[in-house]
Amino acid sequence: MPYVNIKITKDGTSPEKKAEVIRGVTKLLAEVLGKNPQTTVVVIEEIETDNWGIGGATVTTRRKQGR
Amino acid sequence: MPYVNIKITKDGTSPEKKAEVIRGVTKLLAEVLGKNPQTTVVVIEEIETDNWGIGGATVTTRRKQGR
Amino acid sequence: MPYVNIKITKDGTSPEKKAEVIRGVTKLLAEVLGKNPQTTVVVIEEIETDNWGIGGATVTTRRKQGR
């Protein structure tokens, strides 16, 4: 019954891609750790690039600078 | 001074219902654990059904399948 | 299928008290929001008082000062 929280930047990821991530993580935890896939919960959160910082700068700023 | 984070699917839960959950959780932690309700923080996050997976499938897909 | 994360200070809370909190939160979300209790997940995390700050001071310090 693992709980997985995935945070990514909000970049228009399609429902199909998100479903594929959920399927893949659930399968991985079943195969590697023997966890029951039926009770594995995966929550994806999409974060605005203004709200995500790395290296002391927002992703918005970094992208403008071509980083 | 507990901190409680509640994640639910985004299904149009009314402000009144959310207030009732906040009131109820705060009261429970005061009664069972003796926590000070004045400093108990409760944050509710509502997650799109495309972003919530259980059993390896998104809630969007599960609902379409009548699960 | 809600997911609830409860953070409290580590103060020797008994397994019975923790079970009572889990039961109570699950019941509350079923009654108020109509959530399925069978798939409601509650995770309690107990945090050392050195690692919990409020008002700019750790709980360890606040307790020494009788706050």
Next chain:
Amino acid sequence: MPYVNIKITKDGTSPEKKAEVIRGVTKLLAEVLGKNPQTTVVVIEEIETDNWGIGGATVTTRRKQGR
């Protein structure tokens, strides 16, 4: 490589203010703990006042009451 999650109420905080918070937290963790700023991640989440409770009431309600 710290990971910092900051939750605040959604009150129209400007991108500039959010960038300043990200810069400040990253600098603080470098100065106090010696953490590498290049791999420090900061995620800000803005929560509706209906979804944030303290003292058993939502921030929406508290503000109406002038608290």
Next chain:
Amino acid sequence: MPYVNIKITKDGTSPEKKAEVIRGVTKLLAEVLGKNPQTTVVVIEEIETDNWGIGGATVTTRRKQGR
């Protein structure tokens, strides 16, 4: 630069298994979403069975009952 948090029950999972989960999740997010593996962060948290509830009961209790 995704951030992934995985919560599992504390059951003596080996460092090798945890490394395999970290490797697998990082690879999955690179392949499905095109995320840069170099900045993908994965944090695993192991939770005591007394502190994990599902269906209103702790995992400790459920295991005693053979569930």
Next chain:
Amino acid sequence: MPYVNIKITKDGTSPEKKAEVIRGVTKLLAEVLGKNPQTTVVVIEEIETDNWGIGGATVTTRRKQGR
């Protein structure tokens, strides 16, 4: 009333350093965002290096390799 969660690797950070981080973050959010320091909550979580992955490898492994 912000809530801040800081995750760092478990490396024997002293209570004094942790108190300094809590003080600094609380002050920053008061100065930059005008948040009330009295209700600002900061929780620090220290994660074993076996449980922290970046670039697809655990911090334990990366340190052994001198990265």
